[in-house]
Every structure is written in C-alpha cells, then in structure tokens.
Amino acid sequence: MYSTFHNENIVAICSINEEYRRSIKLIQNSSKGFNINIDSLNQDYKKIVKNSDNICIWGAGGRGSSFLNIIKKELTNNEILVDSDERKFGKYVPIVGLQITDYKKLTNSTVDVVIITTSLGRDNILLEIEKYKININKIYTISIDGLKQYK
Numbered sequence: 167m168y169s170t171f172h173n174e175n176i177v178a179i180c181s182i183n184e185e186y187r188r189s190i191k192l193i194q195n196s197s198k199g200f201n202i203n204i205d206s207l208n209q210d211y212k213k214i215v216k217n218s219d220n221i222c223i224w225g226a227g228g229r230g231s232s233f234l235n236i237i238k239k240e241l242t243n244n245e246i247l248v249d250s251d252e253r254k255f256g257k258y259v260p261i262v263g264l265q266i267t268d269y270k271k272l273t274n275s276t277v278d279v280v281i282i283t284t285s286l287g288r289d290n291i292l293l294e295i296e297k298y299k300i301n302i303n304k305i306y307t308i309s310i311d312g313l314k315q316y317k
Contacts, residue, residue: 204236206312211237214306214313218278221245222302224291225283226254226266233283233308234262248272250287250294269294276301282316283308 214221221242223230226249234247241262248269249255255268280295280302282288288307295302305317 203310203312207233207236207308208240210306210313211240214279214281215240215242215244219244220278222272222277222280223247223264223283224269224280225249225287226257226259227251227284229308230283231259233281234259234264238262246272250291269300270298272300273298274300277303279304279306281306281308281313288316 221244223234223245226247230247230249234241238261241264245264246267247259247264248267248271250269252268254266257266258264259266277300280300282291282305284291285307292305294300302317304315306313307316308314
C-alpha cells in the first residue's frame with residue numbers, strides 16, 4: 167500500500183502469475199543487501215553520535231522517517247529534526263516521536279553534524295544552510311553503503 171500527498175491509499179491488485187513470482191524472487195534477493203545497509207546505517211550513526219554534541223537530521227519525509235526508524239535505538243536526545251517544508255513544522259515522526267522543527271531556527275547557530283536524508287533535495291538544503299548562515303562542522307548523506315561524509 168502506498169500513500170499519496172493527500173493521504174489517499176492506493177492498493178494494487180493483481181493475479182499471481184510468473185511475472186509476480188519473478189518479482190518476489192527479485193525482492194527477496196535485494197532485501198539481503200538492505201539488511202547490510204541497515205547495519206551500516208546503525209554503525210555509522212553510532213560513530214557520529216560518539217563524536218558529536220548535537221546532530222541535525224534534515225528531512226522528515228519518507229526517507230527521513232525511515233532513517234529515524236532504523237536508528238531509533240541509537241537516538242540520544244541530542245538530535246533535532248528539521249525540514250524545509252513548513253507544512254511539516256510542529257508535527258511528529260511516528261514511532262520515534264521527534265518533532266519536526268523549522269530549519270530557520272538554526273540561523274546563525276553552529277551544528278556539529280547535519281545528516282541530509284534526501285538526495286533529491288540535497289542541493290536546495292545546502293543553499294538554505296548557506297543562506298541562513300548555519301555553521302556546520304560535518305555534513306553526511308545517506309548512501310547505499312551507509313552514511314557518507316559530504317563535507
């Protein structure tokens with residue numbers, strides 16, 4: 167089941183045929199790599215937490231929420247979750263309970279680490295960081311191999 171922007175549910179119904187069986191096998195094979203990725207994200211995040219006083223996770227959409235749910239056991243209360251979409255401000259990410267904050271609250275402040283959870287919005291986020299004079303020591307992005315340092 168997928169959710170659209172307006173929270174309408176879309177369900178696909180299909181008959182079981184050979185194509186369906188092939189796609190299930192493909193999903194099963196690719197999920198083995200996904201488990202490795204989850205372990206990498208957890209290990210990478212543990213290292214970041216150990217060396218950081220404050221962490222900003224930027225992006226509270228699907229990928230950001232998924233990331234938070236993966237690392238939820240590693241969260242330390244030194245994290246702030248921000249997003250560029252004002253419609254999300256004040257809302258919470260299910261399960262982890264982090265509140266989504268306006269990124270502009272970071273204006274003229276220093277953040278040890280920013281983890282950008284979206285690859286599509288990365289360039290816009292970098293522009294916002296510059297525009298609002300947010301000083302950041304390290305920037306990480308999510309990759310297939312875990313968290314990768316961008317800056």
